[in-house]
Each structure stands twice: as C-alpha cells, then as structure tokens.
Amino acid sequence: MPVFARRPARRARQFDSLEQEAFLNVWRTYDRLRIEEDRLFERFDLSPQQYNALRILRAAHPRSLATLNLAEKLVSRAPDITRLLDKLARRGLIERERPETNRRTVEIRIGDAGLKLLEELAEPVRECHARQLGHLSRKQLAQLIALLREARGPHEEAGGSWG
Amino acid sequence: MPVFARRPARRARQFDSLEQEAFLNVWRTYDRLRIEEDRLFERFDLSPQQYNALRILRAAHPRSLATLNLAEKLVSRAPDITRLLDKLARRGLIERERPETNRRTVEIRIGDAGLKLLEELAEPVRECHARQLGHLSRKQLAQLIALLREARGPHEEAGGSWG
DNA sequence: TGACAATAGTTGTTGGAACGAGTATCGTCG
DNA sequence: CGACGATACTCGTTCCAACAACTATTGTCA
Numbered sequence: 389m390p391v392f393a394r395r396p397a398r399r400a401r402q403f404d405s406l407e408q409e410a411f412l413n414v415w416r417t418y419d420r421l422r423i424e425e426d427r428l429f430e431r432f433d434l435s436p437q438q439y440n441a442l443r444i445l446r447a448a449h450p451r452s453l454a455t456l457n458l459a460e461k462l463v464s465r466a467p468d469i470t471r472l473l474d475k476l477a478r479r480g481l482i483e484r485e486r487p488e489t490n491r492r493t494v495e496i497r498i499g500d501a502g503l504k505l506l507e508e509l510a511e512p513v514r515e516c517h518a519r520q521l522g523h524l525s526r527k528q529l530a531q532l533i534a535l536l537r538e539a540r541g542p543h544e545e546a547g548g549s550w551g
Numbered sequence: 552m553p554v555f556a557r558r559p560a561r562r563a564r565q566f567d568s569l570e571q572e573a574f575l576n577v578w579r580t581y582d583r584l585r586i587e588e589d590r591l592f593e594r595f596d597l598s599p600q601q602y603n604a605l606r607i608l609r610a611a612h613p614r615s616l617a618t619l620n621l622a623e624k625l626v627s628r629a630p631d632i633t634r635l636l637d638k639l640a641r642r643g644l645i646e647r648e649r650p651e652t653n654r655r656t657v658e659i660r661i662g663d664a665g666l667k668l669l670e671e672l673a674e675p676v677r678e679c680h681a682r683q684l685g686h687l688s689r690k691q692l693a694q695l696i697a698l699l700r701e702a703r704g705p706h707e708e709a710g711g712s713w714g
Numbered sequence: 715t716g717a718c719a720a721t722a723g724t725t726g727t728t729g730g731a732a733c734g735a736g737t738a739t740c741g742t743c744g
Numbered sequence: 745c746g747a748c749g750a751t752a753c754t755c756g757t758t759c760c761a762a763c764a765a766c767t768a769t770t771g772t773c774a
Contacts, residue, residue: 435730437730465731465732467732467734468731472730
C-alpha cells in the first residue's frame with residue numbers, strides 16, 4: 389500500500405461517485421433550507437406545498453385551474469391533491485366548482501381570503517428567502533438555477549410547466 | 552401601462568424573487584431525482600435514508616458509532632432514528648450494544664449481512680446515479696456541488712460532518 | 715453524598731405522503 | 745345509441761416523519 393494512502397481524501401471515503409455526491413448535496417441542501425420554510429409557514433398553519441398551490445392559483449387569477457392541472461404545476465409531486473385542496477377550501481381560501489360543460493373536472497380558483505393571506509405573507513416570505521439564500525450573489529443564484537435545471541432536465545416531462 | 556408589459560416574462564410572474572426561484576429549483580430538482588432513488592431502494596425494501604445510514608456505518612467500519620452521532624451524519628434530519636435502526640436491526644443488518652462505560656449510549660455497528668447487502672447494491676446504486684446525473688460533465692457536477700455547499704453554508708452547524 | 719441539571723435514547727401520538735382501488739363522467743366507435 | 749375505454753378525480757389504507765413527553769444514566773457542585 390502506498391504511503392500517501394494513509395490519509396484517504398475525506399470525500400473519497402464518503403461518496404461512491406461524483407454523481408452521488410452531487411445528488412446528496414442537493415438532498416442535504418433542500419433539507420437545510422426547508423427548515424426556514426417550515427418554520428415560517430407553520431406560523432400560518434400552512435405547509436410549503438399548500439403555499440405553493442396558492443401561489444400558482446394567484447398567478448392564474450382570475451382564471452381557474454382544473455385540479456390535476458394545478459397538481460402538475462406544484463413543485464413536489466402530490467398524489468393527495470384532493471385532501472390538500474380540501475384543507476384550503478375548509479379555510480375559505482379557495483373556491484371549487486364543477487362546471488356543467490365537463491362534470492368530471494373540478495375547477496379551482498383562489499378567493500379573496502386567499503389573496504389576502506398571500507398579501508399578508510408577501511413580506512415574511514421575502515425575508516425567509518433572504519435568510520435562506522441572501523448570502524449568495526445574483527450571479528451565483530443564476531448559475532445555481534441554471535445548473536439545477538440542467539440536472540433535472542431529463543427527468544422533466546416534456547411540456548410540463550417545470551421544464 | 553407600457554405596451555411591452557403585455558407579455559410579462561414568464562419567470563417574473565412565477566417567482567417572487569431570485570432567491571425564491573433558487574430554492575424552488577433545489578426543491579424541484581430534489582423531488583425529480585428522488586424518484587430514481589426511491590425506485591431503486593424499494594426493490595430492496597430500503598428507504599434512501601436507511602441506505603445512507605448503512606453507507607455511513609460502512610465508512611466507520613469496523614468501528615461503531617453512537618446513535619445520535621450517526622443521526623447527525625445522515626443526509627436528512629431523522630428524529631426517529633431509533634425506529635430507523637430498529638428496522639435495520641430486525642433484518643440483522645446492524646448490531647447494537649450498550650457499553651458498560653457509558654450505559655446511556657447505544658453503539659451501532661454494521662454487520663456482515665449489512666456489508667453484503669451494500670456490496671450487492673454497489674452496482675445498481677452506481678447505475679442509478681448515472682441515470683440521475685450522468686448527463687452532466689464532471690466540471691458541471693463539481694460546480695453544482697460547490698454552489699450547493701455555499702448555499703447551505705450558513706445553515707450548517709459548525710463542526711458537523713456536513714459542513 | 716444527594717439533589718439537580720445535562721446527556722442519550724425511547725416511546726406515544728398525530729398529521730401528512732404514497733399507493734392503489736373505486737366512482738362518476740365523457741368520448742368514440744360499431 | 746349502447747358498450748367500452750379513457751379521463752378526472754376521490755377515498756381507504758398503510759407507512760413514515762415530526763414533535764413532545766418520558767425514562768435511564770451520568771456529571772457536577774453545594
């Protein structure tokens with residue numbers, strides 16, 4: 389055994405491949421950043437995913453979105469979209485309607501209360517994201533975004549709103 | 552209202568700030584890449600987190616790690632580390648011992664069955680990571696890793712194994 | 715040395731995520 | 745126009761994650 393092997397590079401022991409290291413870094417970073425996010429939204433009895441649904445509905449406002457159409461715009465996959473919307477509807481944040489033209493679908497629209505809540509959240513959310521990533525330069529952020537997009541590129545369905 | 556405002560940049564409508572866009576990209580990328588990971592490990596009745604525990608125990612082998620010491624090396628936070636280890640112990644993959652010198656702690660060590668399972672997993676895992684991120688160049692991977700480390704830097708406790 | 719704080723896990727409970735099976739509605743093709 | 749497949753959810757169940765309360769052990773300081 390060569391002498392210089394007595395101090396194996398920390399990374400060489402820790403990861404099996406550069407790709408693994410990259411994935412675990414994505415996972416770890418998500419896990420750390422999520423803490424801020426969770427802390428913010430639990431003060432408003434929202435999950436991050438619920439907030440995102442509201443954010444997407446606001447972008448569509450005053451138009452509505454069909455349930456599954458909304459689901460595929462969400463950041464994270466949501467098989468239980470129905471129950472997620474149930475909770476928002478129970479709080480009066482969204483409105484649901486089964487249109488006569490196609491009674492299979494359920495159209496979702498953000499309501500006034502929902503818009504008001506988002507307005508209330510605007511500043512805290514901005515602050516939260518500043519705490520999360522405010523220490524990076526604009527250039528670093530842009531670079532990170534570009535690299536992440538390339539990283540997940542092959543894993544996005546064509547035509548999705550997240551391509 | 553200026554005429555060119557009729558087509559707001561898609562991104563401007565979609566995100567409230569560059570920091571938010573970066574965070575949501577991390578989240579989205581994690582969510583997409585995780586799909587491959589889940590698909591692989593469920594064939595072996597493991598969760599990604601369980602696999603990571605085994606990986607870390609292998610790196611320590613033949614030494615052992617105290618429970619909470621192992622927990623803080625995990626990629627994602629694990630308040631239910633006890634039950635995670637319960638499952639691994641029930642399958643005979645790890646061994647637990649309460650040392651006489653400090654009977655508060657429980658020392659965890661990977662067993663032969665655990666090492667054997669990891670060996671069996673080595674190739675599938677490598678293939679999985681290649682599917683996940685094999686389309687990126689080494690340079691891109693290195694850049695991504697560096698940026699992610701900077702991104703979560705302020706959110707890592709000093710002295711942790713993930714700094 | 716005896717009380718009290720700190721450490722190290724463990725367990726109870728509760729809510730959300732995932733998967734698959736089930737239901738209602740619609741399109742289409744013979 | 746009626747059966748059959750496709751669409752768009754909805755619901756039942758099961759498992760995992762998170763938080764907090766609890767137990768056991770050790771360290772420390774009056």
